[in-house]
Amino acid sequence: MQNILAGLKGLGRKRLAALGIAAAVLLSAIGLFVFRGSAQPMALLYGDLDLSEAAEMIDDLGKAHIDTTTSSDGTSIYVPRDKVASARLLLAKDGLPSGGAVGYELFDKSGTLTSTQFEQTINETRAMEGELERSIRLLHGVRNVRVHLVLPHRDLFSTQTSPSQASVVLDIGRAGRMAPDGIQAIQNLVAAAVPSLRPQNISIVDTRGDVLLKPGDPDSAAGQESTLEKLRHAEEQRLAEAVEDMLVPTLGAGHVRARAAVTMDTDEIHETDESYDPNQQVLRSQQTSSDKSVNTEANPNTSVSNNLPNANANQDNRTGSNDDREEETDNYEIGKRVRVINQTRPRLARISLAVMVDGTVVRGSDRKDVWQPLDGAEIERITTLAKTAIGYDKNRGDEVNVVSMRFMPDGGNEFSTAGGSLFGRDTLIYIAEWVIPIILALGAIFMAVRPVLRRGGGNILALAGRSAHEGALGMSPNGTRLAGGTAGALIPSDGTGDGTIRIEGIEGKLRTDAIAKVADRIEESPEESVLIIRNWLATPELGKQT
DSSP states (O other): OHHHHHHHHTTOHHHHHHHHHHHHHHHHHHHHHHHHHHSOOEEEEEOSOOHHHHHHHHHHHHHTTOOOEEOTTSOOEEEEGGGHHHHHHHHHHTTOOOTTOOOGGGGTSOOTTTOOHHHHHHHHHHHHHHHHHHHHHTSTTOOEEEEEEEOOBOOTTOSOOBOOEEEEEEEOGGGOSOOHHHHHHHHHHHHHHSTTOOGGGEEEEETTSOEEEOOSOTTSHHHHHHHHHHHHHHHHHHHHHHHHHHHHHHHOTTSEEEEEEEEEEOOOEEEEEEEEEEEEEEEEEEEEEEEEEEEOOBOOOOOTGGGSTTTTTTOOOBOOEEEEEEEEEEEEEEEEEEEEEEEOSOEEEEEEEEEEEOOEEEEOTTSOEEEEOOOHHHHHHHHHHHHHHHTOOTTTTOEEEEEEOOOOTTTTSSOOOHHHHHTOHHHHHHIIIIIHHHHHHHHHHHHHHHHHIIIIIHHHHHHHHHHHHHHHHTBOTTSOBOTTSSGGGOOOSSOOOSSEEOOTTOSSOEEHHHHHHHHHHHHHOHHHHHHHHHHHHHOHHHHHHO
16 A cells, blocks of 8 residues: 555646546546436337427327427427337327427317307318328328318309319428329319319429429310320330339349330311222112113104005004113122321320449459450340330330440439448547447556556665675575575565564565565566566666665
């Protein structure tokens, strides 16, 4: 103990101050870890909450004596991990969280005797808006939503009723954009839930100001243009996905990109084609007529004898004629083909496809990876597959281009996080909680123990070394020869028999077994012993103490 105190005194004020600061920081860190370790871990109860609703939930949990913490923006609530289930049951009893929307529960506490017709109409509108917001929020990709409804009403002294209208504001969040099918689903959902609401009277926008669905008659010019744009975009996406699905199993998911550009023909075609085949003759009808006539009238000849009285009394001068006639009429039907074409839907006029594929990585002569583009034969095979996947038609003017280019390691979507991961939030927290306290503890131990061992232990080694040297010569510390002539045979110089010896210049006594151990250690590690002696010689204070 005296050696430790002497070592501490020899450190000096600066070293003692630094040692005290390190000890204080270490104790504070240990206390913080103990405090945090005794506290229960917190778990997320609900996130993305409305601020007013979050405040109401915190108030209810506080009344139930459940500890809560919130995020920096106040939209997330954390409770102890073992209290999550009970907290959710407690809040569900009060209808929380409601998603910031009020549904048909609005009529549970409404007064039916004192409320006016206007108030009932407004409450009905609010309830329908809240129920629609809850339903739309359940769709994948929708983080938040607002719905505004205009229910049908008829003004006073008016015979016409204004139609229902709706507008929807979507907060898609990190999803970026919503698929056309999802927008169509929201449109149909709102149209089916509101009385007398037509789908063309619904407007859908997102929080970035992009119009996802325009209101209007689908048969109008604007509606037809929007429909044509949707068809074109859907066809381009279908063709690109078909090519990627064909090439991904061979090239890899992150090594192929395909984009298609489609030209749509919107011309309406009404065509009638009639063709006749003379080789296809069919007897359609046949008509036969027969005519026979007989003429018996006299044919007198004018002469002198005929004009005499009773010239033809005994003669028969009548003559006659017979006429036979037959007619036959055949009607034939010639083969005829009539083709009527009515083209009203848009059709593909031209397809342009661009495919970008990654190359291969080979090991060069210097044992380094070298990127190389695909050869011509491989590009030709990929081009053939792409043409087959999209239904390539040369007469239509289709075009397919395949290019081999180097892809970024992350696909070009994000910056490299190799350097950021080293100094990420989790890494810094880990360093603050474990690495820094351990370094401080090791530094404190090094600063406190090493000087003590260096000073106190150095004196012991010096004394032991000199005693061992004298014991090896068979001499006592005061110059008398000891029995046995070795360090192991040292005997007390004063003959007291307590296993200790006196050494000149040192107050007190040393045990002979300790000196024997030190001597053995010196014999085992002579190089370290020489370094210690050199250190004593280089330090005057140690030389004086020895």
